Amino acid sequence: MTADTQTDAPSNEKPLNFLEQQIKDDLETGKNQQVITRFPPEPNGYLHIGHAKSICLNFGLAETFGGVCHLRFDDTNPAKEDQEYIDAIVRDVEWLGYEWGGAIRYASSYFQQLYEWAVYLIEEGKAYVCHLSAEETREYRGTLTEAGKDSPYRSRSVEENLAEFEKMRFGEYDEGACILRAKIDMASPNINMRDPALYRIRKQSHHQTGDTWCIYPSYDFAHGQEDAIEGITHSICTLEFADHRPLYNWFIENLPVPSQPRQFEFGRLNLNYTVTSKRKLKQLVDESYVDGWDDPRMPTIAGLRRRGVTPAALRKFCEMIGVTKSDGIVEMAMLDHAIRDDLDKNAPRAMCVLNPIKVTLTNYPEGKTETMIAPGHPNRDDLGERKLPFSREILIDAADFREEANKKYKRLVIGKRVRLRNAYIIEADECIKDAAGNITEVKARYIEGTVGNDPEDGIKAKGVIHWVDAVNHVAFEVRLYSRLFSDEAPDSGDKNFLDHINPESLTVLPHCVGEIGLLDAEAEQTYQFEREGYFCCDRTCCDRKNNSLVFNQTITLRDTFNG
């Protein structure tokens, strides 16, 4: 192409997303000296995977541009909030591995300042107390296509508004009797600008401020000012707030705030086969469709955690899906990939038989015991090795034996050989059935000298199956999970998501057996049970002494076998 040989080296650098580009520009042009972002959940429920995207975005942006990210509770509505949620949210953000700058912030700690700014707006003639009922307010607001009309209270004097607002603040009015409104434009094509509510009366005690207040600022009046107080440079929220940006800016321009934050919007995460709406997730919990916010089937961060998903997997997933302003629906397969990718690299291996049947090795001496050695991970020496007791009687999975089978079946068949993983090759001779015809035992022979070697007679085994010693093992319960919803878009259109709950999302296997080393499994450790999938030692049921050990299936191994 040109004389000087320029290798068009494929750039490995990930292209910047639109927010990274924005911040890079702002830093380069000197618009901002540093970047300060914030993750501002309302403590009215547990965080879900959509929040994970926002967390990775906000904390990630601060991280890559050498700034800080605040954790701030947007607790402006005591009616819906609870300390339990605050605690859970803090736990989830920490678990994801992010550190926020400074102390945890609360919108409620700015209530006094916000109140003074409300008074300021009144004094400027830009806010008024309105006594229209909620219904009247709606009527006066107009519609999407028709302008609204001014409230009869809109033209009150500053003095009267001041006095009325004070009466609101000191509890002289009942809830709903009046609100403080901004005086902007009842004919604005943007409905958010039609004299929005600034303060409403809520005679409820607040989890942080107790009974100090009986009036609480609205989201619109609080959020931008919170950002300004904290010096947030880039206030990032989801697309549905784009219409609020002019109002966000109106407050920043009309109030003596200490900094000039700017709002940017990105597309929220939608995942198929699930719902990501706090309201709906709360309903699943409240109406006992699941066992709690951290039920392993829930798309909450707490649920994913209990399921065995790692912070690294979630972060990888967020990186994979990108950040844009288009609203798409991400396939669950992407999340699955991120989970398997991390777990394959990092999960220690173990053997576990989900549906045990006994195999007796008729030519193996009674009373003899050997110890097989297996790697903790096929390509991670740092994960050590495992000791596997082996004797005359072992347990294999019922699915790994058939009396007869076609040649696509690579497991144990009468008259055929199979490799016992990390141990001998065996050959099946016969099976024993109970009265109902179920196979209860297989009689087989082991081939001497085949640990780590092929048989001397040259007849190799076609497949490999996992096993556990019949005596020297640990018994536990395994819980298998499949998707909570059977519909790809359970809450789309006019569907009721509750109609699409998968009745078979949980399968309990009470009598599983695992290799003896699992006795030392720690809560929340995820293992790969070879040939079966990934399983996580349940946080609440990890007491082997009292026989209450439980493993939650995180995800199966990828299965491309089609035969």
Place this chain on the structure above:
RNA sequence: UGGGGUGUAGCCAAGUGGUAAGGCAGCGGGUUUUGAUCCCGCCAUGCGGAGGUUCAAGUCCUCCCACCCCAGCCA
């Protein structure tokens, strides 16, 4: 029918006038004591549609279409 947003493969997503990155899924093959992992190959004459500008258009202009969000004293 008002305002705000978004349309690139089955899904996510780069692309900033110079001839369509990457990932997921899928398909084919190789390695393998996990039907896993890993490795190799295939997978958009076309970017919502129609016109136009230009030597050159996914990128610029015009019109049209589709989808999402907004009428809480929720966030």
